[in-house]
Amino acid sequence: xxxxxxxxxxxxxxxxxxxxxxxxxxxxxxxxxxxxxxxxxxxxxxxxxxxxxxxxxxxxxxxxxxxxxxxxxxxxxxxxxxxxxxxxxxxxxxxxxxxxxxxxxxxxxxxxxxxxxxxxxxxxxxxxxxxxxxxxxxxxxxxxxxxxxxxxxxxxxxxxxxxxxxxxxxxxxxxxxxxxxxxxxxxxxxxxxxxxxxxxxxxxxxxxxxxxxxxxxxxxxxxxxxxxxxxxxxxxxxxxxxxxxxxxxx
Amino acid sequence: xxxxxxxxxxxxxxxxxxxxxxxxxxxxxxxxxxxxxxxxxxxxxxxxxxxxxxxxxxxxxxxxxxxxxxxxxxxxxxxxxxxxxxxxxxxxxxxxxxxxxxxxxxxxxxxxxxxxxxxxxxxxxxxxxxxxxxxxxxxxxxxxxxxxxxxxxxxxxxxxxxxxxxxxxxxxxxxxxxxxxxxxxxxxxxxxxxxxxxxxxxxxxxxxxxxxxxxxxxxxxxxxxxxxxxxxxxxxxxxxxxxxxxxxxx
Numbered sequence: 001x002x003x004x005x006x007x008x009x010x011x012x013x014x015x016x017x018x019x020x021x022x023x024x025x026x027x028x029x030x031x032x033x034x035x036x037x038x039x040x041x042x043x044x045x046x047x048x049x050x051x052x053x054x055x056x057x058x059x060x061x062x063x064x065x066x067x068x069x070x071x072x073x074x075x076x077x078x079x080x081x082x083x084x085x086x087x088x089x090x091x092x093x094x095x096x097x098x099x100x101x102x103x104x105x106x107x108x109x110x111x112x113x114x115x116x117x118x119x120x121x122x123x124x125x126x127x128x129x130x131x132x133x134x135x136x137x138x139x140x141x142x143x144x145x146x147x148x149x150x151x152x153x154x155x156x157x158x159x160x161x162x163x164x165x166x167x168x169x170x171x172x173x174x175x176x177x178x179x180x181x182x183x184x185x186x187x188x189x190x191x192x193x194x195x196x197x198x199x200x201x202x203x204x205x206x207x208x209x210x211x212x213x214x215x216x217x218x219x220x221x222x223x224x225x226x227x228x229x230x231x232x233x234x235x236x237x238x239x240x241x242x243x244x245x246x247x248x249x250x
Numbered sequence: 251x252x253x254x255x256x257x258x259x260x261x262x263x264x265x266x267x268x269x270x271x272x273x274x275x276x277x278x279x280x281x282x283x284x285x286x287x288x289x290x291x292x293x294x295x296x297x298x299x300x301x302x303x304x305x306x307x308x309x310x311x312x313x314x315x316x317x318x319x320x321x322x323x324x325x326x327x328x329x330x331x332x333x334x335x336x337x338x339x340x341x342x343x344x345x346x347x348x349x350x351x352x353x354x355x356x357x358x359x360x361x362x363x364x365x366x367x368x369x370x371x372x373x374x375x376x377x378x379x380x381x382x383x384x385x386x387x388x389x390x391x392x393x394x395x396x397x398x399x400x401x402x403x404x405x406x407x408x409x410x411x412x413x414x415x416x417x418x419x420x421x422x423x424x425x426x427x428x429x430x431x432x433x434x435x436x437x438x439x440x441x442x443x444x445x446x447x448x449x450x451x452x453x454x455x456x457x458x459x460x461x462x463x464x465x466x467x468x469x470x471x472x473x474x475x476x477x478x479x480x481x482x483x484x485x486x487x488x489x490x491x492x493x494x495x496x497x498x499x500x
Contacts, residue, residue, distance in 0.1 A: 009374040056375060081371055090374040121331055124259040124340040125306060129375075 001065040004076065005097035005250070006045075008060045011088035013128045013237070017053045018060070027051070030089055031062070031080070038079035041067050048103045048244035049110055052196075054236030056129070058113065059092065061244040063103040101250050109173065109245035112188045112198045115238045116206065119182040130183070131202075131238035137209030139179040145208040145218040146175040146186070149201060155194055156225035158204070160233070163195035168225070170194055177205065184209070187242070196233050204231035251315040254326065255347035255500070256295075258310045261338035263378045263487070267303045268310070277301070280339055281312070281330070288329035291317050298353045298494035299360060302446075304486030306379070308363065309342065311494040313353040351500050359423065359439055359495035362448045365488045366434040366456065380433070381452075381488035387459030389429040395458040395468040396425040396436070399451060405444055406475035408454070410483070413445035418475070420444055427455065434459070437492070446483050454481035 008031070016024040020032075031045045048061040071079075077094045084090065100106075117123050117130040118137050149155075152171040159168055173189040186205065188198050204221065207213045213231075221230045258281070266274040270282075281295045298311040321329075327344045334340065350356075367373050367380040368387050399405075402421040409418055423439040436455065438448050454471065457463045463481075471480045 009371075011375050011377075058375070077371065086377075088374045088377055090371045092369075092371050119342075121259075121327065121340045121342050124338045125261050125308070125379075127261075127336075127338055 001067055002069045003063060003065045003097050003099055003101065004073075005061065005063050005095045005101060005103070006077075006080075007092045008047075008057060008062060009090050009092055010057050010060070011128075012051055012053065012055045012057070013088075015053060017055070018047050018049065018051045024053075027057075027060075027089060030084060030087055031064075031091075034080045034083035035064065035066070037083040038076075039066055039068065039071065043067075046103050048107045049241050051239075051241050052236050054128075055239045055241065057241040059243045060241050061103050061107070061246075063097060063101055098250060101246070103244070106246050106250060107191070107244040108247060109189055109191060110193065111242040111244070112193070113240040113242045114186040114188070114198060114202045114234065115240070116184040116186070116202075117182060118179075118184050128237050131206075131235050133184075133206060133209075135210050137184055137206065138211065139177050139184055139209065141211070141214070142184070142186075142205045142209040143177040145213070145215045146177050146201075146205055148215055148218045148222065149175055153222055154225055155197055155222075157221050157227055157230040158197050158200040159194040159227060160196035160200070161227065165192075165194050168194065170197065175201070199234040199236070199239060200227075200230060202234035202238070206234065207231045251317055252319045253313060253315050253347050253349055253351060254323075255311065255313050255345045255351060255353070256327075256330075257342045258307060258312060259340050259342055260307050260310070261378075262301055262303065262305045262307070263338070265303060267305070268297050268299065268301045274303075277307075277310075277339060280334060280337055281314075281341075284330045284333035285314065285316070287333040288326075289316055289318065289321065293317075296353050298357045299491050301489075301491050302486050304378075305489045305491065307491040309493045310491050311353050311357070311496075313347060313351055348500060351496070353494070356496050356500060357441070357494040358497060359441060360443065361492040361494070362438045362443070363490040363492045364436040364438070364448060364452045364484065365490070366436070366452075367432060368429075368434050369432040378487050381456075381485050383434075383456060383459075385460050387434055387456065388461065389427050389434055389459065391461070391464070392434070392436075392455045392459045393427040395463070395465045396427050396451070396455055398465055398468045398472065399425060403472055404475055405447055405472075407471050407477055407480040408447050408450040409444040409477060410446035410450070411477065415442075415444050418444065420447065425451070449484040449486070449489060450477075450480060452484035452488070456484065457481045 156168040365380045406418040
């Protein structure tokens with residue numbers, strides 16, 4: 001059966017998350033319905049990441065198989081977007097891909113963006129798309145503290161209680177903190193992340209930005225391996241899955 | 251009575267426009283309700299521009315008077331935002347202003363931004379915020395054609411039928427066309443614009459970008475003073491009131 005790799009943009013605001021669940025609409029289910037509607041075939045769509053409810057994607061990679069090879073790539077893309085209708089989900093690209101490719105297991109790098117609106121007044125144009133933080137944040141201090149987390153560490157202090165990963169050790173390739181006018185953008189890259197790891201890191205960096213904690217506190221928190229002493233989980237609305245990378249042979 | 255100058259950000263998607271009308275909610279009405287709710291006073295809010303239904307604002311300037319001087323600027327801002335609740339309207343700034351100031355009549359320059367999403371697939375994150383144009387646009391050709399319109403001209407060819415301006419003559423200070431990845435951004439500045447002038451210009455520039463018209467066609471269209479030979483009106487969703495300028499003495 002031909003296998004396809006797709007990239008997808010979505011607004012996760014009104015979804016229970018990427019993964020199919022019984023309690024509401026998911027991105028995965030919407031994509032599978034769109035595929036079934038045009039092809040008549042039931043197929044599973046596997047994503048590079050399983051974003052939580054309210055989390056968005058600038059470019060989520062996924063794969064699926066179709067029982068038929070009668071459809072062109074252009075047809076698949078157009079038909080999926082047609083059947084997604086007015087939902088805030090769009091298929092950006094469809095490519096044929098090797099049978100060995102797996103959107104989740106083949107990924108060698110995942111990128112996330114977190115957006116904080118840092119101004120005195122709440123968002124109007126970016127409602128549901130940013131974390132609104134009215135207190136002025138010092139992005140230089142945040143960047144210094146973020147640098148502490150780069151590399152291989154036990155991230156128990158930044159791991160959700162219900163995280164199912166076998167180990168709390170992860171290797172963060174990079175974290176950068178930038179201010180663009182009223183917005184603080186935090187980019188994080190790793191082969192994979194623990195559940196809520198990015199949002200928990202952002203919740204801690206925000207307290208650093210407010211001057212309540214320093215780089216030294218972040219070192220202390222990381223070493224403590226205790227979720228309860230780190231900052232709160234930043235809201236889902238500010239988080240974007242920004243892309244997955246794969247080996248060049250895919 | 252103390253007079254105030256405010257700047258406001260809004261998503262115009264679910265409003266009939268800036269101005270109060272009988273057929274639905276307006277930005278002006280929402281602001282006046284918010285002012286009345288906290289101050290108990292009925293007051294009129296006058297904007298620098300009267301944006302149409304679906305048009306947004308990055309920063310709309312407006313003014314109003316209050317019968318009482320008991321409120322601090324911070325109180326007015328916070329109370330208005332509180333009473334605007336979950337509406338996509340936010341008051342960015344409140345300043346005291348001279349009695350002679352009039353948000354509409356004192357404006358010496360108005361700036362608009364128009365956003366075109368120029369890629370093969372429809373928007374997910376920017377639904378209602380951009381004009382989706384799948385055919386590849388040449389932004390260099392668009393910029394050349396836009397330059398033709400800079401200066402003082404009779405803009406009858408780019409004027410809405412129901413425009414109430416006394417004269418079709420306007421002076422465009424500047425128009426720039428830039429591409430940022432998949433997005434074409436068109437900035438236009440003038441002391442004032444005719445009704446639909448920016449959207450009608452964008453509708454024509456889009457046809458230039460598609461290669462259907464050239465700079466020479468835009469010269470011809472401008473000279474013809476005939477709305478029917480110019481391009482269609484670009485959708486409201488891509489347009490943003492980006493700011494008004496006033497004399498330094500305000």
